[in-house]
Amino acid sequence: MLNIDAHSWACQGLLMTLGKKICEIRKKEGLSQKAFAEETGVSFKSVRNYEQGVSTVSEANLLKITNSNRFKKYTLWLMTDDEEPEGDIYTGDENVFTELIQSISDDELNQVIEYMEFLISKRK
Numbered sequence: 001m002l003n004i005d006a007h008s009w010a011c012q013g014l015l016m017t018l019g020k021k022i023c024e025i026r027k028k029e030g031l032s033q034k035a036f037a038e039e040t041g042v043s044f045k046s047v048r049n050y051e052q053g054v055s056t057v058s059e060a061n062l063l064k065i066t067n068s069n070r071f072k073k074y075t076l077w078l079m080t081d082d083e084e085p086e087g088d089i090y091t092g093d094e095n096v097f098t099e100l101i102q103s104i105s106d107d108e109l110n111q112v113i114e115y116m117e118f119l120i121s122k123r124k
Helices: 005-010 018-028 033-040 044-052 059-067 072-080 094-102 106-123
Strands: none
Touching: 018 033, 018 044, 018 072, 033 044, 033 059, 059 072
């Protein structure tokens, strides 16, 4: 199972539906529903409905998501529920992280560091 526990609070449920997996992936990637919709070409309304369990993911929209360069790494997990990407799954621009860190206060940075340490401790 894809290790995204830090984001599970936003997409809770015992049965991991495709809509909940999409929510997990979107949160993992730090995207709003609107940004996820724009990046994948799936309508905002569809993304919202999938995540809320109002409707099921269409084959066409599943293909839009899994064919997106940013989300291809999640395809096997989305389809089988038993594989997770190996190694570092972040493939974005590291400069984004640097810019974010530089834009926050020292107190906020300390909170980020504490949270990262917490996440690392859960791996052990």
